[in-house]
Amino acid sequence: MRVRHAPRTRVDWFLTFLRFSLTALVTVGLLAFIGQQIDPDNFFARAVNDDASRLSWESIKDLVVSGLSQGAMYGLIALGYSMVYGVLGFINFAHGEVFMVGAMTGMITSNKLADGGLWESNFVLAILIAIIVSVLCSTMTAVLMERVAYRPLRGSPRLIPLITSIGVSFFIQYTSALLLGPGAKSYPQLPDWLRDDIPWLGIEGKKIVVLVVAAVSMAGLWYLVERTKTGKAMRAVAEDKEIASLMGIDVDRTIVTTFAVGGAMAGVAGILWGILFGSVTEFTGFLPGIKAFSAAVVGGIGNLGGAMAGGLTLGSSESLAPQMVLEPLGVTGHTQLKDAVAFLVLIFVLLVKPTGLFGERLSSEDRA
């Protein structure tokens, strides 16, 4: 029985209004969508959108699956944001670039392997090699980043490392553009069994692969953090570095481990990106990076399960909302607003629950 009190300031009124209108918009959009699903001639559907048409179950399924697979990728990247935030308390803006480095080196390796013929002759081996290379490279990038840019800043005000990481992010982006040349670069073609639908499911094989790999990585990470000594050390360091070092934990090494694990997850996500979309540019890391961060916040930052859940939430709302909310509301060119949806979800969640979906309020001191 929480004491509810009415908003007292104008800003509070405005926020209440904003929460209410966003909720209303989504509800009306969804209702309109349901309306036009039942009957495109339905009065309600017509009233909002003249071009209303029914979405086939097939396409809804496709949207859900691609939303989830993309969301799983966001989730994998989000883990890195969440872990670093948990341990060092700042947003490593450049983590998206770690993911890009993974996708980029994956592209280079797989092209080399395709030139050598291994890609066609033994795809599984080839992709394994590519995964190992890109995970190694992105891990190294993350570790190097920590060593060069963040370690000297430990203990400075929270915004300083954030600003630094923006610089790091730019540096890596343009290094990639200048070293490897700007623009999109393609992965070699995937074997048929990945491109085609899997018969009894009617889902593209690569999307299944993405979901499975993400689930396996997530499970591995959970085991590492919750069940191993290293994980316990990480959680201890996240809470109190000084005391952790008193326990004999090597704080620097634990932080490096955190970056490395986050980097490895981003590397996996990078190669999954390559499999899913087939090409990569120097800016590939930017938007997914920010969205992954949003996913981490949506799930409650510092909470690993939350990061994955946030990723899936964000991925699927980004994929579904344009068709299921915006289009029925009569927004033309709704798919152009896909990225905007992701940010709106972030803002909405922070307005309604500032600690994220699974974040907990720990004490009276951390007011969001």
Next chain:
Amino acid sequence: MTAHLESGTHEVIPARGGLDQNWRKLLRYGGLLALVLVFVSLIGMPVKLDSRIVVEPYISMGYLSLLWLPALLGYTVSAEKVLEGMASHARGAHELVAGAIVGLVGGAGLALLIWGLDTRDLSDPLVNWGDNLLGLLTFNETVGYGMLVWLGISTGLGLLGGLLHLLPRTATRAVLTALLAVFLVSALESALDDISEGFRLEWLFEWLFEARGGLTPKGAIAVAVVAAGYVVFGRSRAKAVRQRYDAMPTVERTRANAALLVLAGVAVVVLPMFLGKLTNELLANVGLFLLLALGLNIVVGLAGILDLGYVAFFAVGGYTTAILTSPQSPGLSPELPWLVALVVVIGMATLAGLFIGAPVIRMRGDYLAIVTLGFGEIIRLTVRSDWASGLTGGAQGITGIPGAGIFGVAEVRGIDPQAVFYLVAFFCAVAIYVSWRLERSRLGRAWMAVREDESVAEAMGINTVNVKLMAFVVGAILASFSGAIFAAKVGSVFESSFKILVSIVILVVVIVGGMGRIAGVIAGAVVLIGVLGGPNQPGLLAEFSEFKLLIYGALLVWMMLKRPEGLIPNVRRSRELHQEEFLQDAWLRGQVDADEEGNTTGGATA
């Protein structure tokens, strides 16, 4: 009891022997140098900047991009960090050997690269791997020659870096200033060309510069001598003037400040008349970004709110102006005069500031950064989408903006950069005045309190929500001015001019200049936007455009690591960033104080 204040004693230990080195450190620095040299080569700097000559025919910026590195690392490897109250070594052969070895290792890295370029083909992922680079590095001679020469050059430069420690302070300073002056004068070639015409100094320009670009050897020597001469003879006088200024009583200093201000004002008014189109255009761009940076400085520097979506307000200004003034505006097209539109722009910016500000204002600082960034993107994506194209023109943008008419007195358009500059300069002056007044007011103090500790500020009776919204709105209005001028200047607006990149570049300007400090922001804008260029605007070093964002990124990191307070720091701010030292300081004073007051010393006075 002040006996423990034994600071300031600086003991000098005899020099170390030449071979008494920390070899691991040398190898680390040498390896770092090698890596950096190879990196710079592979991102294509030497090849792409080779066309820009510094001193004809000896040196180009391409070679320079490699040459300064061995000297720098040679210098830093033997720079001893001396804590006050501790000892340091006398200088001697030790420094020379260290520098030379670092240079040698670095040169070896480059030699290895030459060998690799010659024997392997890695051009598949590495686009700059190829004959151009090989030719440049070997001076179009044989591979062996190139390798040897670079070993020699790098070792020599490393040695020179070490040598700087041995020279007397003034000599070091003179040498560095001379080198920097030669570089700057050559970098400013096009601007100087432009200026020399205005002042009828073409003869000097022609004497200094080669017709095809670059300083002549005699020109370079002249510039170097003048610069060194200033250091040796002029500096002490400049210092004396400065000291006299510092010693002035407040009233007199205010008067001196006023005089300086008038002088600067006159310069801003008179100078453009002598400048050519190119320089005026450049100054106009600098002004546009300065205006943005001054606005962001209030938000980030004073109130401590890291707004990464600041470009949204720039866009609001630009698009509002475009819609209201352009006859080609697709939806609404009232074709208002620019000044009338400006009134609406202020209103729109205020609304946008409140609308974006209100939801984010209660968030934690770092969440706020990302959410504002999100808002910036939402606005850009919406403006671009088909849905809003009826009003904003979507991806086609809005063209045909007529320019800014000022009471019928003048018509400011892009083809007349001088007029644009005056318009921008006027608004910058307004922004500077606003920042200056507000910083010293009740509101400014409240902003600082919020920056220092938000929840305490709240508990001290400050309505942090209102105060922060105020910062947002003031920042938004200044940015929207910049947007309005931008639209009138360019004559069209496209969503691509309002990418996140712009927010970041402005942030770099504010940070490099020094957060919370007006002079710093001005310096930051002139140096970065003027020399390197803005996100879509070329600067003086047009050849650098490909590298400028890389440099911005590196600068941001370097600034945060080495000088978080910026080039011209705000005294308070730098205190905050070096807080640990100050706390220790305070800790010390604590004991002195417990001892009863009277004998305490006044430390840094604000």
Next chain:
Amino acid sequence: MTDNGATPLLEFRGINTHYGAVHILKDVDLAIYPGELVCLLGGNASGKSTTLKTLLGMVTPTTGEVVLDGEVVNDKPTSYRVERGVTMVPENRRLFKRLTVKENLELGAYLRNDRDGIEADLERIYDMFPRVKERLGQKSGTLSGGEQQMVAMGRALMARPRVLLMDEPSMGLAPALVQTNFELIQQIHQAGVAIFMVEQNANMALSIADRGWVLQTGRVVLDDTADALLANPDLRASYLGEA
């Protein structure tokens, strides 16, 4: 001085430390022998916590040697020293509040790999503090102050310390809790662990200590047995603020 011929467990030889330009510890010599309970007294900013940090390797002395069991450990990291038997109970307990009580205790044994030994030690701690055993699965942040103190002690004991450093065990605590705390310290001391306690509360500390030093602005000004210090008029004066 109770020099009983044995090698000291822990020793400072002519330690000087600086923070930047500030000279903090000045020529400090200390020695702690096995099984002793000694305390270091001093007011605000006398250099007490710097002493502890130097012992643990969080601050590097500018001159002098930190000796652990006959070995100079100046350039060894904290973890090395912890492994060799130096453990600290920090001021204000500082438990890992989001971790369970059991995890807190296990982290105390972070550097140990003898699984059986760890189990046995856990049992010993349960015997010593039965209330802790009831709360093993609970997040340690939800415990009461007294229980947290027990967990903090237990966590330190899990490292099998040969010398336990106590940082201000009475700081900011309710009078009743201070008493419990000192009883716990005595209990551990009787189990054979050497204890080095840093305290402002001179009376309380000296009542259970064997020996004590008094630190004033970074210098050791008094060094004697606890009883002698208690009787020392200078000390009484300086602790009543009459100096």
Next chain:
Amino acid sequence: MSGERLLTIDSLSVTFGGLDALKNLDFHVDEGEIVSVIGPNGAGKTTFFNMISGMVAPTAGDIVFRGESLLGFDPNQVTARGIARTFQNVRLFANMTILENVMVAQHCRTKQGVFGALFNTPGFRREEEEIRAHAEKVLGFFGTRLIGYRLHQPASVLSYANRRRLEIARAMATKPTIILLDEPVAGMNPKESEELTGLIGKLRSEWGFTIVMIEHDMNVVRDVSDRVVVLDHGETIAQGSFEEVSTDPEVIEAYLGRPVEGAS
């Protein structure tokens, strides 16, 4: 010497993550009183202050100040109504000068805005004068410790004891009715705390403030309190004069450990 009832707290409760930080707390302060709140660590004393000053919302109960419920007010609104506070862990605006620290605390008592600042209106100048004069008056309360050359020093250079003093000065500058002092003498030496104890008395007698204070130092509590409230586990276990409370068996059990030696 107690006057009108200023603050009434009615069965206030708060829970954090399922844990009761405060349980059905009843409390009141009359005008001109000095009330001490004591209790073991984690008893909820600071939470209690946070709740009054609006930094934490209670789960149940009511806080009434001069007939008006404070629930739902932001901390700045609470301060504007006349309740100021200090912080246990001293939270000054470390990079602002001492004068600015105290000037900024008058924010809610002043009103000049952007317009006045930009055009330097007479009203603006007058108000700045007043703010400054009041700031210097408040700082003068601590003798010469915080004025003179110190005015323009950043707060970060102050000694620990002076920081505590500046905290109090800052709270005074908000022109409150009630001041909440959170462990005002913590970390001070006996001499300093004795001096501050005297000043706390003057805060009431000379400035007319009502004071609620959290303190562990029994000497200070004994010397200045009209009334003492003992909290344990978020509940009030005793209330009354210092003598009554310090001899209460429950208080001795939970907090003091043994009776306080005499009243000397």
